[in-house]
Amino acid sequence: NAGVTQTPKFRVLKTGQSMTLLCAQDMNHEYMYWYRQDPGMGLRLIHYSVGEGTTAKGEVPDGYNVSRLKKQNFLLGLESAAPSQTSVYFCASSYLSVTVNTEAFFGQGTRLTVV
């Protein structure tokens, strides 16, 4: 009954370092996405995936890369971290339908600080 699990929960990076955030879901959802949440900005979509092997850019994709090699996992990479990437990152998943979305489930978030 895990749902959506994000790893790690907290991380501090130095400017220029790289890291990968892992999102795993056990609901056999096709759809997975990464959002970032900043004070006053709300949730903004970084990248998303509509199935294994597919990825697409969202509203704020610059500085991030993603991969969906397995249906249950969606990885978010920061190639060279910048202080502007200090944020809380949320992963979510849902079934995909061309007519009707279903309920989206969110992970507990990763709090990233870049110093």
Next chain:
Amino acid sequence: KQEVTQIPAALSVPEGENLVLNCSFTDSAIYNLQWFRQDPGKGLTSLLLIQSSQREQTSGRLNASLDKSSGRSTLYIAASQPGDSATYLCAVGRGNTPLVFGKGTRLSVIA
């Protein structure tokens, strides 16, 4: 481009009061609308999902309504309790595109 607005940004009410949170969206061609709750430092918990063919959904003391033609949804919380204090977010979905979120309403219920 879809835009979602939530008013007010913050709300403080005494315990026991009934209250309404508002959500509006600019593009009425949506397939569903979802209300979430977020506690400080936590993730998002889904409260209610309304399909575009529905007008409302109820769960316990919560009732969400949807008026697609006017681009509005409301979340009604009956007999509010201090445990209801949280940020409430609405999001709209359309087929194979991701959810678009409002910035949320921060609710404080005072005992």
